[in-house]
Amino acid sequence: MLTTMLSEGFLNDLLVSTLRMATPLLLAALGEMYSERAGLINIGLEGLMGFGALFGFLGAYVTGSPWVGFVIGGLSGVLLNVVFAYATVTRNGDQIVNGMALNILSLGAASYIFRMFFGIKSTPTTIASFQPIAIPFLSKIPILGPAIFTQSAPLYFALLLVPMSFFFLYRTTLGLKLRSVGEHPRAADTLGISVPGMRYLALCLAGLLAGFGGAYLSLAYLNMFVENMVAGRGFIALAAVIFGKWTPVGVMLSALLFGFADAL
Template sequence: MFDFLFNISQLTDFMGTGFRLSIPIAFAALGGVLSERAGVYNIGLEGCVLSGAFGGAVGAVITGTPWGGVVFALLFAGMAGVVLATLSVLMRVNQIVAGIAINILMLGFTSYFARVFFPDGTASQNISGFKTFEIPLLSKIPILGQPLFNQDILFYSIYLLVPMAWWVMYRTPWGLQIRAIGEYPRAADTAGISVLKTRFVVVVISCALAGLGGAYIVLSQVFVFTENMSAGKGFVALAALILGRWNPIGALMAAVFFGFADALQLRMQFSSPDVPYQFFAMLPYVASILALIVFAGKVKPPAALGLDFIRSGK
């Protein structure tokens, strides 16, 4: 079952699969980190990934280019973010309930309109995805070279966005505002920071980033949209951001862990065809539960996470 670990070619292939499967989780987890650092639960990450996947398919078919798919993915997921921010930030609906509502809404929305836009399955024939390209020298590194440095632009972009997000979060005034709002919004408001406006913007950005995860699935992995194709990746991303201690770099590392857990279950399905595949398919979710059991008690979320903000006198 684990013979591939001793075969360079198979090990390289396994690592490539693991890294690729981690990308949608990483995009969603990064978005979740930003939102929850600002004090807003984004349980709707699953719906945002799904809306981004649908937007990516629609955009790629309409424009004939994967970049059009990226734009549409950002728009669709961003609109989901506007709805979520309106409910949870402006209307002060329970943030958990609002996130669940987004997940259900996006599942129904994408399922219905997928049949409208792609009634005969033409999406699988017309989606133009991104092509991989090698980074000179780095792609020649043994074992890690091909998995990390022979990928497409969306794959590389997450490894640029994560350090950028870390820098913004911990080295810029706006990042300080986000963290202040998530820890002590009353003090932030007293200092002149618009708590509601900042939270609204951050939630929309959060959903847009998760939408890029959905776009990656369609434009870089499967090149087709199917109903509920997010397959729980948004929920796994919630576990990743907790394991990552609400830190962009930590969330990426956790996403890679879950990506490799998913790759392992695929490899185990292939090597053990007599075992029901459902047994292996649950491995990534079991891994997320076990990881939370082991590490969740040792992490501390932002102090104001999930708490509504009401200005004094209003």
């Protein structure tokens, strides 16, 4: 049994499954990291991902392009999180209550909209999905090559977001302002930084990435939309942010750990 577990085929399948499981978690968790860095906790990630999965599927179904669907899925997350931002930042509503309401309403709305367009079928409607892209030379590396360097474009995009997020948060003025709003909002306001404006920005980024995470589920992980397909990943992404200490690299490692546990 040990020989089977250490075989090249098993390790390759395990790595592939780990990365595929970790990608939606990583996208949603990076988005939530921006939100929490700005001083807001949004437990509505589950609903944002559900909306992203639905509208990503609808976008790809109508246009025939998974890329268009992926973008539409992200934008649907932005739109939904703007509603959360208005209720939380502008109207000073309770973050937890608003997040729970976001989950309940968006997941219910996603199921209703899907049934309105497609009804209830015994055979699910499928779409054109993202296909694996083999990176020249690197994809030929034993075990690691087929697992890491023969993946879909959204997975590469998610991994690329980690250094980009690090650079944005720690090497740009805008990133410094966003972090200052979360750590010392009154001091930031005294310095002329718009606290509501920065929090709106953080929530828009969070909605975009959570929407991307949901769209990944219906456009790359599967090639269809299934009701409740997010299956708790939004809450796991919340845990990944905390476990990763609110840093891009830590969030990535946490997402990989949870993805590995899911793949076993």
